[in-house]
Amino acid sequence: MHNVWLIARREYLERIRTKSFMVMTILIPVLMVGGIVGSLLMSTRTKSASHIAVVSQDQQLALDLQHELETGKDSKMLVDVISPPSARTRNTLDTEIADKQLDGYLWITPATSATARPNFTWTPRSVGDIVTKENITSALRPVLMRERLAHQGMVASEVDALMQPVAVDTTQAGKSTDTTSAFFGAYILFFLMYFVIMLYGMNVARSIIEEKTSRIFEVLLATIRPEEMMAGKVIGVGSVGLTQIAIWLITAVVLTSTSLVSSFAGGNVHLTISAAQIAFFIVYFLLGFLLYSSIAAALGAMTNSEQELQQLNMFLVMPLAICVFALGVVVNNPSGTMSTVLSLIPFCTPLLMYMRISLSMPPAWQIALSIVLMLGTIYAILWVASRIYRVGILMYGKKPNLPEIMRWLRYS
Amino acid sequence: MPVVQLQDVRKVYDTKVAVDRMSFAIEPGTIFGLLGPNGSGKTSSIRMTIGITVPDSGTVRLFDQPFTRTALHRVGYLPEERGLYKKMKVIDQLIFLGELHGLDAATATRRAHTWCERMEITEAIPKKTEELSKGMQQKIQFISTLLHDPDLVIMDEPFSGLDPVNGKLLEETLIDLRRQGKAILFSTHRMDQAERLCDSITLISRGHVVLAGSMREIKQDYPRNRVHLAFDGPSSFLHHPSVESFESHPGHTDIKLRDVPGTLSPDAQPLLAAAVHSGARISRFEIVEPTLEEIFIEKVGNTGLERVEESKVYA
Structure with missing residues (x-):
């Protein structure tokens, strides 16, 4: 456990100190706010002064x-x-x-x-x-x-009187919050999660490849187990992701509460993110990150360079992209059969179940089931990934084919 | 009490036998050379010694105990494929690697500074690894291997790629470690180095041990049948019956004497007498023992040294 901590700490500190972390931390909210404000301006019709x-x-x-x-x-x-x-x-x-x-x-x-x-x-x-x-x-x-x-x-x-525009007020059952901004908050968090899981999943893979190309891992393997190394990496990189999200969320809360953003964005935009939403966000983010980063760790161990990794990227990107496509289904009918089934597929659970929770609370058993299914899948993937990792990390030179990878799983 | 003991170790990858019936032992205060051509199983043996891979059969003992991972804190390992974190500061890197070997941060810091002074690279301490010259990186790599004061030092091809200055430095460091009673295992395919440094060797080829023992014993087992000769005047004596073959070089001639059945080393005296009798002026007549390289070539075959490097890394 001490080794896992050492690896994770190094990974965390080295990443936090990089310039790219700073840039990302600042740039992504700027881009996001810019995009939202931009689309708001587009949607409110442009006025002509001809x-x-x-x-x-x-x-x-x-x-x-x-x-x-x-x-x-x-x-x-x-x-x-x-x-x-x-x-x-x-x-x-x-x-x-x-x-x-x-x-x-x-x-x-x-x-x-x-x-x-x-x-x-x-x-x-x-x-x-x-x-x-x-x-x-x-x-x-x-x-x-x-x-x-x-x-x-x-x-x-x-x-x-007849031509007066109609105003429809929406309230979620049992709540007095403004649902438009609640939806808005959920939407932002959905893409935040999507983005961070993808970004930091790739970072896990990249960090493994970096250690393979710099050959440092063999020194490390002389004292620690591959499983510890992988766990340390996933935890370290994941903590960086959580830190970044925390910075963003705190900034968002501070900014919106000072109504700086709301006045800037036209008067009626303010984020409503409840404590429960944040709690579920963290739970599903952690589960999702664990799932995708262990896939990424296996991919990283299998490949020798960033270029080779690019070819295998689809294993990471595809399931996430499917979630984004399925978002429409979930938003239209959060409690429908389709939404329920999709949100129980472990690869989609973190994003889609989280979205359902934000829109209208699904039954507790579904939330519990989704977490159990995810934990089971994560265990299975970690088992496979750690075996691939253990063998793959010592292979360099050629890319393994599928039968070889299947053989790795049987090595003790 | 041997520090390392491998007994009948065998490792097979798919259909390829990487190592078979491998046994050796290393005593404290000695330098042990694991010799063999590329792809002969040196790295595979070393990886099994420190538990990176597990043998299919046979046993590995470290410090007279069956292998456990806790023993690895007493081992310093320099892999053949060397590497450091490029973007990390030298001092952070050394502390991190020290902590992985069970040191606390304060001790690791102190020792890192001591070693950097000894290696004369104190100016590198606050820098990032990627800013250092190759020679400096090599020194940092040695330090990282030795920082936790290991009782067993394992170095896979440590001299490959070293500049002469660092090569000399490493040699001196190894000799110093031996004096401190550490056990040192290093693999190499450079016989001259092994001959200079090793107390005992194991020579392997295609995963099998072909020759093992102390350097002295090995050399004594081989006939002293070579003569280095320098002379002026007639060369007719080179066709003396005791000469099997000779090679003329500018300034000197190498002679191989014919083996005499029943004796280990042939007698060179008749040849010397014949040379003097023929009127040649002898300026040098030296009976030399075979070099390790010659023994190696005799055992493994000339092709062994130049064999194309196979995929030398096995999991």
Whole structure:
């Protein structure tokens, strides 16, 4: 046990001191926050501040559109109304566009029959100005609807009441937390776990290859068992991963509580991560890391170089990638049969069961079963991996084939 | 009481016999040479001696006890494939390796400094290993092997790749360790080194022991049938009946005498008499014992030394 501790401590200290650890610790949250803020900005429609003209026979329609475009929630445009148009209007407008006084004009041709809609022709200065066009399109719908409703005899106040946006409040049963931000928190932790398991699993493999290429392991093997060496590596590298996550989580909690991030990200983003969520996160992260890093240890012992490792990477990446694909299934129906089955597969358990717990608490027996299944799988994989490790670490030169690896398992 | 004792050790990998019926023993205060061509089973034997691999049959005893891992704290091992953590500081590295051998951090630090002074590389202590020259790294490697003051020192091909200065330094260190009563096992395929250093040797080929014993006994068992000769004048005496073959070099001639049945070493006196009688001026006439290299070649065959290096690493 003392040897395991020595190996783990060395692994931990050497890794914590590296520059790449510092860089990763800072860079990943920056990228994550950047990505989230970016996608938020994309999802809230971009506002256009163009100067346009609306040409229409129907003055009421043009004024309504002007009102919607200038004061509506999606746009802040400057709109000139030309109603009714004269024969020279089109030429004047074209000149103004050429002089860059106008960003474009919308020509409304009245409908030919009572039930048909008018025709709209948009002439922009730059065809690339998609945002303005989209703003106009989305502004036209309520305007037309309002007009049609007014035609049917509704009073303006009734129309306004009808057009009010609907607000739906969601609360999880028995909880008063804001589920949107809870989901948000779960989502972030899901990808955090995915990322860290992958990253540090690879680090275990890499660290073994490094010892193989530097030949240091044979000195180590003269005093410690391969099993101790492997255990020490997995524990040491895993602790680095936990340290990194701890730094991130503490930073996230501090930042969100000071509302710095929330004001930055538009006012309504704040992470809600409950204590239970963090506890389950740690349990499933540890189990997941143990599972994947022992696979990685075996892969590292089998190969001689990073390049060879790349070829075997899929054994690590594939199961994790499947989890990400399955995420949609779980999010849509966390308690469904499909979600239950997927989340009980040990390779998917850490990510998917954790996600289910965050979304809606699955039955306790399922959580217990998933942990038992994982522990069993981890034991089996460690058994196989330590045997592969023990033999593989002393092999260099050629890459073993499958029958050879099967033989290694039988060596005492 | 032998420090190391291997008895009828056998190791087979798949169909290849790596080591078979291997036995040897090393006494304290002696240097033992494990000799043989590449791929003959030296590394396999060493790995079984320190429990990196387990023999299929036979027994390994360390310090007169059946093998246990706790005994490994008294062993210093320098593998053939040497290596250190490149990115780690020298002092951290030495402390780490010392602690793995059961030292506490304070003792390891103190000894690391003492050894670095002795090896004259104190300036390397705070540096990272990758910043050091190859020769310095080699010295660090010796220190890491000897830091915990092992009673048994095992070095696999320790002289390969060493510059002459470090080679000399290692030789002196080994002799010093012998004086302190340590047992030293080293493997080599360089016979001149073994001849200079070893008290006893075991010569192996293709996993089998072909020759074993103390250096003195081995040499005494081989005939002193070579003569180094330097002369001026007629060379007709070289065709004397007692001469089996000769090789002329600039400045001297090597002669191999014909074996005489019933005696171990042939008598060189008739040849000397014939040479003097023929009128040659003799400036040197020396009867030499065979070198270990000659014995080795005779035992293993000339091809043994140059045999293509097979996959020399077995698990």
